[in-house]
Every structure is written in C-alpha cells, then in structure tokens.
Amino acid sequence: MLTPEREKKIDELLTRYPSSRSALLPALWVAQEQYGWISLELQKYLAIRLGITPEQVREVVTFYSMYNERPVGKYHLQVCCTTPCMLMGSDDVIGYLEKKLDIRRGQTTADGLFTVSQVECLGSCGTAPMLQVNREKYDENLTYEKVDALVDRLRAQAEGGNG
Amino acid sequence: MSTDTTTQTCTITVDGVPVVVPAGALLIEALKMQGIDIPNFCYYHNLPAQASCRMCLVRIEKMPRLQPSCTTVVRDGMAVEINTPEILDMRRGMLEFMLANHPLDCPVCDRGGECELQDNAFKFGRVDARFTEEKHPAPDVDISPFIYNDAQRCVFCYRCIRVCDIWMDVGALAKLNRGAHETIGTFDGWLDCEHCGNCVDVCPTGTLLHTSYKFGPRPWTLDETETTCSYCADGCRVRLGSRGDTVHRSIARDGTGINEEFLCVKGRYGFGYINSGERVTQPLVRKNGELHPATWDDALEHVAKRLGEVSKAKGADAVAVLGSTRITNEGNFAVAEVAKAIGTPNISYEPDYDLSTFMKSVGGRLATKADVLSADVIFVIGGDPKEDQPLTAHHLVQPVFKGKAALYVASSRLVRIRKRASKFVHLRPGGEAALLLGLAGGSLEVAAKAAGCAPSDIESLRSSLEGGRKVVVMVGSDCRGAALEAASSLGTLLAQGDREVTYRPLVFDNNSIGAFDVLGQGVPYASITGSLGDSISALYAVGADLMDGEDAEAVRARLGRLDFLVVQDLFMTDAALLAEVVLPASTYAEQDGTFTNIAGEVQRVHKAIDPVGSTRPDWLIASQIARLLGAEVKYRGSVSAVYRSLTESNPAYANATYVRMMTEGAVQTERPSASPDRSALVSALTSATAATDTTARHNEVPTEMGERLFHLGTIGKYSKLLADAFEDGKAKGRSVEEEAALIPLKSV
Numbered sequence: 001m002l003t004p005e006r007e008k009k010i011d012e013l014l015t016r017y018p019s020s021r022s023a024l025l026p027a028l029w030v031a032q033e034q035y036g037w038i039s040l041e042l043q044k045y046l047a048i049r050l051g052i053t054p055e056q057v058r059e060v061v062t063f064y065s066m067y068n069e070r071p072v073g074k075y076h077l078q079v080c081c082t083t084p085c086m087l088m089g090s091d092d093v094i095g096y097l098e099k100k101l102d103i104r105r106g107q108t109t110a111d112g113l114f115t116v117s118q119v120e121c122l123g124s125c126g127t128a129p130m131l132q133v134n135r136e137k138y139d140e141n142l143t144y145e146k147v148d149a150l151v152d153r154l155r156a157q158a159e160g161g162n163g
Numbered sequence: 164m165s166t167d168t169t170t171q172t173c174t175i176t177v178d179g180v181p182v183v184v185p186a187g188a189l190l191i192e193a194l195k196m197q198g199i200d201i202p203n204f205c206y207y208h209n210l211p212a213q214a215s216c217r218m219c220l221v222r223i224e225k226m227p228r229l230q231p232s233c234t235t236v237v238r239d240g241m242a243v244e245i246n247t248p249e250i251l252d253m254r255r256g257m258l259e260f261m262l263a264n265h266p267l268d269c270p271v272c273d274r275g276g277e278c279e280l281q282d283n284a285f286k287f288g289r290v291d292a293r294f295t296e297e298k299h300p301a302p303d304v305d306i307s308p309f310i311y312n313d314a315q316r317c318v319f320c321y322r323c324i325r326v327c328d329i330w331m332d333v334g335a336l337a338k339l340n341r342g343a344h345e346t347i348g349t350f351d352g353w354l355d356c357e358h359c360g361n362c363v364d365v366c367p368t369g370t371l372l373h374t375s376y377k378f379g380p381r382p383w384t385l386d387e388t389e390t391t392c393s394y395c396a397d398g399c400r401v402r403l404g405s406r407g408d409t410v411h412r413s414i415a416r417d418g419t420g421i422n423e424e425f426l427c428v429k430g431r432y433g434f435g436y437i438n439s440g441e442r443v444t445q446p447l448v449r450k451n452g453e454l455h456p457a458t459w460d461d462a463l464e465h466v467a468k469r470l471g472e473v474s475k476a477k478g479a480d481a482v483a484v485l486g487s488t489r490i491t492n493e494g495n496f497a498v499a500e501v502a503k504a505i506g507t508p509n510i511s512y513e514p515d516y517d518l519s520t521f522m523k524s525v526g527g528r529l530a531t532k533a534d535v536l537s538a539d540v541i542f543v544i545g546g547d548p549k550e551d552q553p554l555t556a557h558h559l560v561q562p563v564f565k566g567k568a569a570l571y572v573a574s575s576r577l578v579r580i581r582k583r584a585s586k587f588v589h590l591r592p593g594g595e596a597a598l599l600l601g602l603a604g605g606s607l608e609v610a611a612k613a614a615g616c617a618p619s620d621i622e623s624l625r626s627s628l629e630g631g632r633k634v635v636v637m638v639g640s641d642c643r644g645a646a647l648e649a650a651s652s653l654g655t656l657l658a659q660g661d662r663e664v665t666y667r668p669l670v671f672d673n674n675s676i677g678a679f680d681v682l683g684q685g686v687p688y689a690s691i692t693g694s695l696g697d698s699i700s701a702l703y704a705v706g707a708d709l710m711d712g713e714d715a716e717a718v719r720a721r722l723g724r725l726d727f728l729v730v731q732d733l734f735m736t737d738a739a740l741l742a743e744v745v746l747p748a749s750t751y752a753e754q755d756g757t758f759t760n761i762a763g764e765v766q767r768v769h770k771a772i773d774p775v776g777s778t779r780p781d782w783l784i785a786s787q788i789a790r791l792l793g794a795e796v797k798y799r800g801s802v803s804a805v806y807r808s809l810t811e812s813n814p815a816y817a818n819a820t821y822v823r824m825m826t827e828g829a830v831q832t833e834r835p836s837a838s839p840d841r842s843a844l845v846s847a848l849t850s851a852t853a854a855t856d857t858t859a860r861h862n863e864v865p866t867e868m869g870e871r872l873f874h875l876g877t878i879g880k881y882s883k884l885l886a887d888a889f890e891d892g893k894a895k896g897r898s899v900e901e902e903a904a905l906i907p908l909k910s911v
Contacts, residue, residue: 055337
C-alpha cells in the first residue's frame with residue numbers, strides 16, 4: 001500500500017524502538033504523507049505491519065487531530081480552539097470560516113480546496129486566536145479581515161497553480 | 164487479589180476504628196474484607212488497576228491529597244477516612260462530572276436496577292444537576308449480533324477494554340476520539356472477536372448491553388437460578404434469568420463459580436434452545452406408520468412392553484441402551500438402570516474423547532482451576548483450549564500474563580493457544596508419540612525425525628518441563644493410543660524430580676467425564692452402532708446424535724432394520740424421525756441434577772423453569788421405564804435419591820454430596836491415580852514412533868478464530884441467536900492475518 005521508499009522508512013522506524021508499537025506515531029506520518037489521510041484499510045495494513053491490533057492503531061489515529069481519517073482539501077485550516085484561543089474568540093473565527101466557506105467543521109468544500117477543522121492547542125497561546133494551514137507556518141492574531149485575506153491568498157495560489 | 168501468598172496482617176484505622184487486615188492488600192480490597200464497600204467504577208478485582216474514575220478516593224493521614232484506594236497498598240498504622248464530609252463531597256462531585264453527559268434514560272435502560280452508576284448516584288449523588296452545557300446525544304448502535312453500544316452512557320472505566328485484552332486476549336474494543344467526544348467502540352463499527360459478551364457483564368453502566376435482552380424484563384422481575392452451563396466440559400456456572408416459563412438471559416455477573424464472571428459466546432447467548440418452538444413437547448408413538456401424540460402412561464407402557472418383547476424373543480443381548488455426554492449424571496445413572504432391568508450388557512454412549520485410555524494411565528490428579536492458576540509450567544499437547552475449552556484457555560493465560568507460569572504448546576495444528584506459548588513445537592500429523600518419546604529420554608534424532616521438529620526443540624522442551632515444580636499437562640484429543648497414554652502420565656516419563664504434575668483431559672462435552680464415570684466404556688460405542696439391525700434388535704437411545712457422522716446413511720439403514728427404536732431427546736433428530744416412540748426430554752434448565760466437568764468436579768444443575776410442555780427429565784423417564792420393566796427403583800420422584808444411589812455405587816463420587824456442592828460449588832471426585840509402568844509406556848511409544856508416517860507434511864493452515872468455538876452442535880443450532888449470527892456469517896472472529904501478525908512466535 002505504500003511506496004518502496006516509505007516501506008523502507010517504516011523498516012527503519014521499526015529498528016528504532018524496543019517495541020514495534022512505539023513506531024506507530026511516525027509510521028502513521030509516513031502513511032499520511034503518501035495519501036493525505038489514513039483510511040481504515042491503511043490502518044489495518046499498518047497494524048499487521050507493526051504486529052499490533054487494528055484497534056490500537058485506530059485509537060491513536062482518532063486521538064490526535066493531526067491524523068486525518070477522511071480526505072482533506074488542498075488547504076487544511078486547523079483552528080485552535082483550546083482555552084486561550086477560545087477566550088480570544090476562536091469560536092468566532094471558526095464560525096466565520098464555516099459561514100464563509102459554507103461548510104461545517106470537519107467538512108471539505110465542494111471544490112476540494114478547503115477543509116476546516118477544530119484542533120487542540122498548537123502552542124501559540126500568546127498570539128491567540130490562531131490557525132495553521134496544512135503543516136506550514138501559523139496565521140496568528142486572527143481577525144475576520146485576516147481570515148478573508150488568508151482565504152483569498154490561498155484561492156489565488158491555487159488558481160495560479162503553484163500552491 | 165494481591166494477598167494470596169501472605170498470612171501476615173497489619174492494623175489500620177478506618178474513621179478512627181482499628182481493623183486488622185492482610186499486609187500487602189490493596190486498601191479497597193482490605194476494606195471489602197471488613198464488609199466496607201468503597202464506591203468505584205474502574206476498579207475490578209481481577210483486572211489490573213486503572214485508577215481513572217476517582218470514585219474510590221479516601222483521605223489517608225499525612226498524604227497531601229485524596230488517594231485512590233484501588234491502588235493504595237495498606238501499611239501498618241495507616242489512618243484512613245472514608246466517611247467524612249470531605250469524602251462525601253468528593254463523591255458527589257465525581258458523580259456530577261460523570262453524569263454531566265449521561266442521558267437521563269434510566270427508565271428505558273436495560274441496566275436499570277442493576278447499574279453501578281445508578282446505585283452510586285442514588286447513594287452519593289446530588290439530587291439536581293448544575294451543568295447547563297448541552298449533552299452529546301448519540302443513538303445506540305449494534306456492534307455485533309449480540310451486543311449493542313449506547314455510547315453516551317459511558318463513564319470511561321475501560322473495564323470492557325481490559326477484559327477484552329486480558330481475560331480474552333483478543334483486544335477488539337477501542338477507546339475512540341478524545342476528551343468529551345471519547346467513546347468506546349470498535350475498529351470499523353463491527354466487532355470481529357470471540358463474541359463472549361464479557362465486556363457487557365463488567366460494564367458498570369448501560370453502555371454495552373446484550374441485544375438478546377434489549378427491552379427485556381426488568382432484572383428485579385427475573386427469577387435467577389444458578390446452574391451449570393450445558394455446552395462445553397469446562398462447566399461454567401451460569402445464572403439463568405427466567406420469568407414464567409421463559410429463560411431470558413444467561414449471565415455470570417455476580418459469578419461465584421469456578422468461572423467467576425467469565426462466560427463464552429455459547430454459554431452466554433446459546434440459551435435459546437430451551438424455549439425453542441421446535442422442542443418435542445409430548446410423547447409420540449408410531450401408529451400405522453406415523454408418529455402420533457400419546458400420553459406418558461401409554462408411551463412408557465409401550466416402551467416397556469416392546470423392550471420386554473424383544474428381550475424375551477431374542478435375548479436380553481438383543482437390546483442396547485445409549486446414554487449421553489450431554490445429560491446429567493442422574494439421567495445416565497437411571498438409563499443404566501434400564502439396561503440392568505433388561506439384563507443387557509450392551510450399554511454405551513458416544514464418547515467425544517478416549518477417556519478409558521486416559522483414565523487408565525493418568526498419573527496424577529485431574530488439574531483444577533487452582534492447579535492451573537498456581538502452575539509454573541503448563542504444557543498443552545494436541546489440543547486447542549482457545550477454541551474448545553474457553554474457560555480453560557482463560558485460566559491458563561492468566562498466570563502466563565503475570566509472568567508466573569510458562570506455557571509450552573505442541574501440536575500438529577497451528578492452534579490459537581500457541582500465541583501465548585514460550586515455545587510452540589509444530590508437529591507433523593501424528594507426531595505426538597514421537598515427541599513424547601523424545602521427552603521420555605529416547606533418541607532425540609529418531610524422535611525429532613518422526614515428530615517433524617528439530618532435536619533441539621525436544622531437548623529444550625524437556626528441560627523446560629523438568630524445570631517445573633507445579634506442572635499442568637493438558638492432553639488434547641489429537642493424542643491417541645500410545646501418545647494419549649504417555650501424555651496422561653508425562654510425570655513418570657520425565658526425569659525424576661520434586662514436582663507435582665496434574666492432568667487435564669481436553670474433553671468437549673459438558674458431561675463427558677460424568678458419562679464415562681456413570682456409564683463406563685465396557686462396550687465400545689462403535690460395536691453397538693455396528694451391530695444395530697444385526698445382533699441388536701431394539702435400541703433405547705437417550706440424547707444420542709446417532710446420525711451426526713459421515714456414516715449417517717449407513718446408520719439410517721441399520722436403524723431401519725431394528726425391531727424397536729425408542730429415542731429420548733429434546734428435538735426431532737434424524738433418528739427420532741425413524742423411531743417407534745419418541746420421548747420428550749427436558750433441558751438442563753428444567754431439571755435438577757449434576758454435571759461432572761473437565762477437572763472431574765461435580766457441580767449442581769438447578770431447575771430454573773418448569774419443564775416445557777409435557778417434557779420430563781431424563782432421569783425420571785428412564786427410572787419409570789426401569790420400574791415398568793420390573794426393576795426395584797428406590798428413588799421414586801426424587802433426583803437427590805438417584806444421586807445418592809449413584810454415590811453408593813461409585814466410590815469416586817462418595818464425597819461429592821449435594822450438601823457439599825451447595826456450600827463449596829464444585830467438588831472434585833476422588834479417583835485413584837494409575838501407576839503406569841514406565842518401560843511399557845516407552846516401548847509403546849517406540850513402536851508408535853516407528854509406525855509414524857514420516858512423509859506426512861506439516862499442516863500449515865492456522866486455526867481461525869471461531870473455527871470450532873462458533874461451531875454449533877444440536878443445541879446451538881436450535882438457539883436462534885447463535886444460529887442467525889454464525890450460520891450466515893454476521894458474526895466473525897478476527898481474521899487469520901491479523902491474529903498471525905500478533906503472534907510472537909519464538910520458535911517453530
């Protein structure tokens with residue numbers, strides 16, 4: 001299910017820990033890198049690969065918001081909603097995004113460009129409220145204007161074909 | 164319990180009152196021994212500590228914060244407060260959190276009335292709720308044909324998950340998502356597991372529940388009867404919940420028997436046959452070629468008359484009587500009385516295991532639960548308790564998990580129990596005798612070649628077995644002839660040493676050992692079935708699956724040639740359709756009696772409901788026939804008198820009285836151990852080894868979860884829930900690939 005290079009990477013990960021279960025988190029990254037999300041099929045494959053139960057894999061995948069159990073859009077907008085961000089208005093930010101993109105959190109726009117997710121603390125409480133696009137740098141001290149600008153920029157980027 | 168090895172005590176004070184408790188005990192357990200119950204959810208007496216529910220917190224002097232009593236070990240002089248305003252306030256607070264997202268649906272919840280959350284909320288909780296947050300409602304969903312999940316009711320004690328991991332060694336339940344969105348679930352929404360349902364019975368709330376009991380009668384309206392399961396030889400104690408004439412559930416939630424709370428899929432969900440609409444409920448007598456309902460008096464008189472006629476015309480030897488490994492000891496004893504009354508030696512039953520060979524050579528006691536739990540070496544040869552004896556499998560992995568015992572498995576099949584073995588020796592088919600010859604000190608090269616393994620395998624296995632002080636040998640049905648004899652006296656074959664060896668024959672049927680004890684194997688079953696229609700002209704068959712084998716058609720032809728056939732059974736079996744008289748028997752749930760389990764322990768069967776229709780217990784029917792045949796039957800109408808006659812005629816049962824069973828539960832029969840001749844065993848093994856087909860290839864097909872566990876016998880087939888689940892594949896086990904990946908095979 002994985003490319004030969006990624007299989008090799010997992011082999012290498014398995015040598016790194018005394019118990020194969022410990023390699024689960026990085027192995028999931030490797031798998032998600034290839035597909036953008038981790039299907040149940042892929043989870044079962046990794047379970048057999050690591051010698052653990054599929055249930056143990058799914059527990060981890062569903063625990064962390066960084067692993068996607070469904071395909072995500074080209075731009076995954078992950079809005080932090082943990083306490084400091086919430087106090088600073090993350091509910092408004094994510095609500096604004098939902099309205100603007102006409103989707104609910106966890107959903108992807110019809111054109112496949114955007115997914116909005118509610119995630120736990122991203123460690124940037126001093127600049128709350130904030131969000132992260134994919135695995136790139138943070139967009140901080142968010143306002144409605146900044147969100148508009150961000151979405152416009154990402155749309156332009158996608159149209160320009162260099163996203 | 165962590166105190167089983169110590170007799171030392173220490174003194175603690177509980178709310179100022181000094182009490183003496185076992186040293187080293189967990190505080191919650193020490194208090195329980197004093198009759199003080201500390202409320203809890205995640206603590207469970209035979210599961211590893213979790214300490215997540217915080218319900219059992221107590222104040223311990225000099226400790227800065229409240230401490231969980233489920234992980235605190237008692238110390239001499241410890242001063243504990245359990246009933247102060249502070250503690251009561253804490254409990255109120257904990258319950259308030261737990262109920263924050265809990266639906267207020269006790270009136271429609273199947274757990275209502277036997278719910279730990281409900282009980283604790285009632286005892287310690289607030290009357291009102293202060294949380295104004297919205298709840299996360301979630302519909303209940305079926306996660307298997309047997310279990311449904313009402314996720315919103317969960318308090319996250321993880322008992323279900325630990326039970327699935329540790330009792331069952333399956334790990335099919337998962338905690339999904341995080342924080343307020345967490346739920347108990349499965350990998351893909353559907354359970355692929357052994358379907359034991361133990362997760363349901365340990366649940367302290369109404370989260371996991373039995374589909375078979377959905378919106379069933381309220382638990383307090385049920386009559387609960389503790390009895391012994393009718394499926395496998397492990398002999399679990401079950402609690403049948405009945406109302407009127409109907410059995411509604413079979414659980415072991417307050418388990419006090421050898422299985423404690425453990426049950427398997429059949430024991431828990433296979434009770435449907437009791438109230439199956441397909442039961443034979445009245446006596447049938449053939450007139451003009453067709454079976455017609457008859458009164459008991461007419462039917463019994465007809466049977467006695469016809470048996471007498473055949474016996475008179477063709478000699479007593481022309482009559483054969485068959486008992487069963489399924490019916491009670493009392494039933495078989497009364498069946499034997501019929502044979503005695505006729506004067507025929509032709510009495511037998513269909514054995515599921517060669518117990519005559521096993522019992523002839525068994526070199527020690529039969530291993531009880533206590534022997535298995537305290538063993539340091541367990542050796543399983545030629546059997547798979549994971550599939551055939553689920554309680555045995557559950558018991559034997561517990562000391563292995565705790566690192567107290569090492570498990571060694573030798574089998575010609577890739578049995579599931581090998582998963583937890585320190586060493587698995589994969590034999591070629593029929594290689595058991597050769598392996599045992601090697602263990603007995605025979606030439607390693609010769610033994611290994613015939614057994615199909617490496618000489619070093621045998622050598623290391625031998626030294627491991629000889630290193631044990633308390634060894635349990637479990638002898639599966641793959642061992643035959645010399646191998647069975649040798650395996651059942653393995654202690655005499657190993658180098659002499661200071662060790663106690665106990666044995667367990669891996670028999671299958673619920674009363675396999677009892678049938679052997681009561682009926683013996685004087686006349687082999689095959690010689691009776693082989694003479695039907697020839698030297699045998701009349702047959703009285705009780706609970707016998709005459710036509711379950713591959714030779715069904717040949718048996719049908721033979722039955723057709725009989726002068727008289729009377730079948731006593733629960734259902735219209737193929738043989739019953741051919742009978743002249745069909746006598747409807749009661750199930751175990753409708754009668755009193757005893758079963759003898761895999762450890763040779765006698766356990767009571769208690770009547771839960773009145774006999775269905777006009778059925779009667781086997782012992783009553785058989786003793787009425789015996790009386791009509793002129794036998795002097797002393798035990799008119801009393802099952803305990805039948806049992807007393809049994810104990811008088813069989814010294815092994817002399818001490819296993821109903822009274823002892825009432826107080827002790829399972830009482831082991833006392834049977835003399837054989838003193839097998841070592842050199843005779845070795846020479847038998849040598850010739851068996853020489854006769855082994857060394858070209859036979861290893862069986863490389865792994866045993867699939869449920870391969871035999873989900874296999875339905877007669878009674879299983881008539882249990883609708885089981886039949887629906889397994890016959891069309893709605894319920895499956897974990898796949899072979901997944902299981903195989905998990906197996907840490909150290910050596911093959």
